[in-house]
Amino acid sequence: MDRRTAIQLLATTTLPFSLDALAHHGWSSFDLDRPLYLEGKATRVKWQNPHTELMLELSATLALPADLASRSVPAQTASVDGPTLLKKAVLPKRTDRTWEIELAPLSRMEAWKVPEIKPGQTLAMLGFTFKEEKGGAILRVEYLWLDGKTYALRSSPA
Numbered sequence: 764m765d766r767r768t769a770i771q772l773l774a775t776t777t778l779p780f781s782l783d784a785l786a787h788h789g790w791s792s793f794d795l796d797r798p799l800y801l802e803g804k805a806t807r808v809k810w811q812n813p814h815t816e817l818m819l820e821l822s823a824t825l826a827l828p829a830d831l832a833s834r835s836v837p838a839q840t841a842s843v844d845g846p847t848l849l850k851k852a853v854l855p856k857r858t859d860r861t862w863e864i865e866l867a868p869l870s871r872m873e874a875w876k877v878p879e880i881k882p883g884q885t886l887a888m889l890g891f892t893f894k895e896e897k898g899g900a901i902l903r904v905e906y907l908w909l910d911g912k913t914y915a916l917r918s919s920p921a
Contacts, residue, residue, distance in 0.1 A: 793891035793903050800852045802887035808880050815866040841918035859900035866904050867916040875914045
């Protein structure tokens with residue numbers, strides 16, 4: 764195969780993935796100093812890559828749980844100070860009742876053994892939105908509480 768053919772082959776096979784990567788935003792887009800607590804019901808779920816997504820309809824009486832700061836969090840491979848995040852948790856200032864939730868990639872969801880979330884299921888989470896809550900009502904999840912279990916989603920289990 765000549766050089767030109769190789770470059771064309773490379774471009775046609777990798778360009779679609781490169782465009783997906785450009786559209787996907789990393790952790791740096793989010794305000795990691797202001798963890799938000801949300802809870803409610805999943806209304807639409809996409810169990811897919813690059814990460815699992817769902818729409819969350821917030822509980823009518825959204826409040827920080829009294830025990831949130833003292834909850835234990837599982838160890839993960841990323842260096843995350845979970846207890847401090849739980850103590851710093853706040854409710855969102857914005858009034859949106861529906862939030863787009865970004866969970867982990869499927870491989871990480873499987874590593875944590877997170878059961879597939881179904882529409883109508885109740886769940887809670889701690890995560891991050893954009894700085895100053897600007898932009899869409901989007902939350903990148905750090906910790907997920909589902910069916911009485913806690914999952915740390917930034918990295919794989921330690």
